[in-house]
Amino acid sequence: LPPAPIGELEVRRVAYARKTDVGFRTDLEMLARRAELTRFNPPDEWHSPVAAMNPDREQAAYLTADENLLELSFTVHYALADPVAFFYRVDHTHDFVELYAEAAARRLLAGRVAEELMTLERAAIEDGVQRALQERLDALGAGIAVTAVRIVDIHPPGESVFDFRDVSSAREDRETTVHQAHRRRAAEVPRARGEAALIVGRAEAAAGARVAEAAGRSEGFSARAAAVAPDRALLEHLLWLESAERSLAGRDKVIVPPGSGGGEVSLWRRRE
């Protein structure tokens, strides 16, 4: 190298893996305390170290296709593909990687629905941003090779976290209600079967009792008839008297002269 002022040596870090935060800042002091910060996250806020480190989320708010808001934080990892271009072709007063990455993410999120963005399309966002960003940086000749785009955090705005979580709860509640109904059914049907057995059993018992009673009565009658047969008139009179005793004992009785007993009304007359 010829001596100064003809030749001059500039030493720059080239192999260093560079990273740009988009939508949040990594505060190293807070990063060290992230466990503590996250633990004391208010329960109705999104649970993540990034959210805890960046209380002002306005810059991370994105409007989605269904005009919902999402808070997106991601990082762009890149390496220098062409150091000369990187240092001498582009001014680095502003972090243009961040700006271009943010622009790419805006366009992507503007064409997708919030619900899907948070779940199925995370990888699609990462790939999409990386591709769009690389294309733009190549067109500028910025000498940058984007190695990865990583979503650190994507979530609904703080004020709506409760309602988003409640949807998960509701899904659980639905299952719980269905399980409870199944449980009641599992109890009710066997109980009905038991009750049915009881009803049938009672009927069988009653029928059996009725038959047995009839058999007993029939036997009793036959026995009495047989006993009365030899001297029927006498024994029938006896039975009649016994019955009269049972019927009349303890009742009020009025004994009246013959013929005054209510004319034709004849009471307790031995049948002719």
Added chain:
Amino acid sequence: MKRWLLVTVAALALLALARSAAFTIREGEVGIVTRFGRPLAEPAGPGLHGKLPWPVDAVVRLDRRLLVFDNEPVELLTRDKKNVLVDSFLCWRIEEPLRFARTVKTRLEAEARLLDLAAAELGAAVGGEPMESFVNPDPEKVRIREVARRARDEVDRTARESFGIAVVDLEINGFNLPLQNRKSVIDRMRAERARIATAYRSEGEEEALKIEALSATESEAILAEARSRAEAIRGAGEAEALSILADAYRRDPEFYRFLRSLESYEVILDDKTTIFLESDSELLEVLHGR
């Protein structure tokens, strides 16, 4: 001694003069030689160059790199009169150093002009498109890039003609609703979530009721079947009992009627009954001593 001093001073002055007749332009810069303040023809690229010594010629160095200018968000109206907060940035380069040096001179001055231009063109471009060109469930219909490109083309044309500036990019890196609208958006999001949650819970109830209905149907069917069987069993028992009794009574109907009548009287004559007995009734015969 005096002469020595004179020679030294003259030599130093000559050296300073020679030094000011050469200048180097670094990579990423462009040099413009001005003679008494007026820029000369060809700008100088990186390397060693010569000029007339000071105070005749001076060198103005300009940045030839891509420069990034980050705008602050501005509130604009879409064609369908929706307020939106649009954040943008410009990526620009000095294309014609001479024109640049004559018109705006410094980066700060240039960016002030670009800010005005970009604000006007972006406002026009955004105002020419409805909201659905900025957010749309069909990604093909999101026209943010086209809108920005249209504004860029306009800014670029003017900036080239007026200031020798090429605007490489004008990008929209922020597209949001004003803070005042944020609350209503969030309220709508919350209402939507509440609707989904309610739907889930109601689905659960619906399912549960269906299960309960099924359960009730099953149970009732089982019980009805049992009741029906029970009636049949009771009937059959009754029939059997009657036939047994009939068999017995048929053998001596006379005696049966007699016994059954006695039983009936015993039931009919309860303790509330007052009985009139004629003194010559059969019951009292014996009392009469007949």
